[in-house]
Amino acid sequence: MLAIKIINVSVRDVRFPTSLEQHGSDAMHTDPDYSVAYVVLETDKAELKGYGLTFTVGRGTEIVVCAVKALSTLVVGKTLEEITSDFRGFYRLLSSDGQMRWIGPEKGVIHLATAAVLNAVWDLWARVERKPLWKLLVDMDPAKLISCIDFRYLTDALTEQEALDILVKGKKDQKSREEQMLKEGYPAYTTSCAWLGYTDQQLTQLCNEALAQGWTKFKVKVGADLQDDIRRCSLIRKLIGPNNTLMIDANQRWDVNEAITWVTKLAEFQPLWIEEPTCPDDILGHASISKALAPLGIGVASGEQCHNRVMFKQFLQASALQFVQIDSCRVGSVNENLATILMAAKFNVPVCPHAGGVGLCELVQHLILFDYISVSASLSNRMCEFVDHLHEHFKSPTVIRNAKYIPPKDPGFSCEMLEESVKKHQYPEGEVWRAIEKQQK
Ligand SMILES: C[C@H](O)[C@@H](O)[C@@H](O)[C@H](O)C(=O)O
Numbered sequence: 225m226l227a228i229k230i231i232n233v234s235v236r237d238v239r240f241p242t243s244l245e246q247h248g249s250d251a252m253h254t255d256p257d258y259s260v261a262y263v264v265l266e267t268d269k270a271e272l273k274g275y276g277l278t279f280t281v282g283r284g285t286e287i288v289v290c291a292v293k294a295l296s297t298l299v300v301g302k303t304l305e306e307i308t309s310d311f312r313g314f315y316r317l318l319s320s321d322g323q324m325r326w327i328g329p330e331k332g333v334i335h336l337a338t339a340a341v342l343n344a345v346w347d348l349w350a351r352v353e354r355k356p357l358w359k360l361l362v363d364m365d366p367a368k369l370i371s372c373i374d375f376r377y378l379t380d381a382l383t384e385q386e387a388l389d390i391l392v393k394g395k396k397d398q399k400s401r402e403e404q405m406l407k408e409g410y411p412a413y414t415t416s417c418a419w420l421g422y423t424d425q426q427l428t429q430l431c432n433e434a435l436a437q438g439w440t441k442f443k444v445k446v447g448a449d450l451q452d453d454i455r456r457c458s459l460i461r462k463l464i465g466p467n468n469t470l471m472i473d474a475n476q477r478w479d480v481n482e483a484i485t486w487v488t489k490l491a492e493f494q495p496l497w498i499e500e501p502t503c504p505d506d507i508l509g510h511a512s513i514s515k516a517l518a519p520l521g522i523g524v525a526s527g528e529q530c531h532n533r534v535m536f537k538q539f540l541q542a543s544a545l546q547f548v549q550i551d552s553c554r555v556g557s558v559n560e561n562l563a564t565i566l567m568a569a570k571f572n573v574p575v576c577p578h579a580g581g582v583g584l585c586e587l588v589q590h591l592i593l594f595d596y597i598s599v600s601a602s603l604s605n606r607m608c609e610f611v612d613h614l615h616e617h618f619k620s621p622t623v624i625r626n627a628k629y630i631p632p633k634d635p636g637f638s639c640e641m642l643e644e645s646v647k648k649h650q651y652p653e654g655e656v657w658r659a660i661e662k663q664q665k
């Protein structure tokens with residue numbers, strides 16, 4: 225089966241008009257239209273396809289689509305066997321092409337495109353093996369997993385041997401953790417109640433509904449106006465009570481000193497973490513914020529706009545993050561996320577993935593299940609984000625029970641969307657967008 229050949233890469237710009245209702249809004253992204261560059265790998269076996277995506281928030285998705293097209297020449301004609309027998313080499317081919325790397329390297333639009341293409345390759349591989357991706361990873365021999373990772377630029381922090389040792393150690397009691405996950409699921413938190421554009425009334429209603437559904441961990445958007453933040457945090461803390469968990473997220477709004485002063489003023493609401501307090505590239509800034517907020521019991525979280533494994537390496541080396549937020553679509557897919565998961569394990573920092581958007585929950589649940597079952601073996605201070613939008617457009621949508629992710633069972637990486645949804649939301653020609661255009665006129 226691995227002999228199947230990829231004969232075509234199709235890519236489409238699919239957008240959902242979430243900004244109309246302020247879903248997903250934060251202090252920097254006030255009107256996101258949750259979108260994807262949606263990739264389908266066609267093979268010489270007509271019934272077998274690989275599905276992948278990367279997440280965007282509307283305008284600019286057409287540029288990612290263009291970048292996927294540029295990468296597709298490196299993919300078409302390859303067999304799955306050629307790819308998976310040297311996945312590290314294939315990762316490098318895509319991320320380090322002698323000409324194309326100039327428009328990265330391993331960052332920005334070209335890296336988002338790499339994520340979409342590689343996510344589709346992993347989806348195809350898992351489908352061929354007839355396993356959900358998390359299970360493919362969990363069952364994989366540690367040496368084979370290591371062979372998928374590009375260790376270039378990492379070895380001063382994590383060598384191949386150290387990574388292998390972590391994976392070999394993780395095999396102990398793996399079976400019981402897998403059974404536990406299948407029975408109980410992986411703990412989640414919700415961001416759906418408190419987008420920045422929601423009114424207090426909306427926030428109250430959504431929060432009460434979430435409490436009734438069993439949610440115990442909540443994230444609220446902050447950063448635009450201090451008085452608003454104090455009012456909203458006080459409201460949500462009252463609603464959830466003193467024992468539930470609260471996180472706050474500023475989406476890069478502040479300078480370093482401003483972040484420290486602002487968050488200190490929100491400390492009375494006892495947030496577990498402040499997420500993206502400042503520029504996502506400012507490693508030393510995050511380290512200063514971490515140091516200043518540690519006495520208040522507030523950690524720093526980041527990762528949804530962290531370009532690549534080398535950035536994560538430095539955040540960890542500089543003790544700049546207390547929570548590592550991997551993202552399934554920002555970096556070079558599973559290959560690069562494996563590197564970050566293993567570095568986080570070495571530095572003993574919990575991984576709490578970023579999710580939401582379109583499909584991010586569907587994808588990242590596979591990675592965090594792998595992290596628990598095969599690497600960290602711990603649930604302490606760990607949870608995966610959940611946002612309750614747009615799951616209905618997926619063939620295998622996430623299943624949440626008692627505020628926990630129930631491991632997916634369908635083969636693949638859960639990236640496949642309903643063709644009907646794709647057609648309707650394709651930008652700009654889909655019927656949803658045509659109707660909006662007509663209304664605006
Ligand atoms: C624009 C997006 O909705 C972001 O606000 C969102 O990803 C957010 O940062 C999150 O942590 O969920």
Ligand SMILES: [Mg+2]
Pocket residue numbers: 473475499500528578
């Ligand atoms: Mg965030």
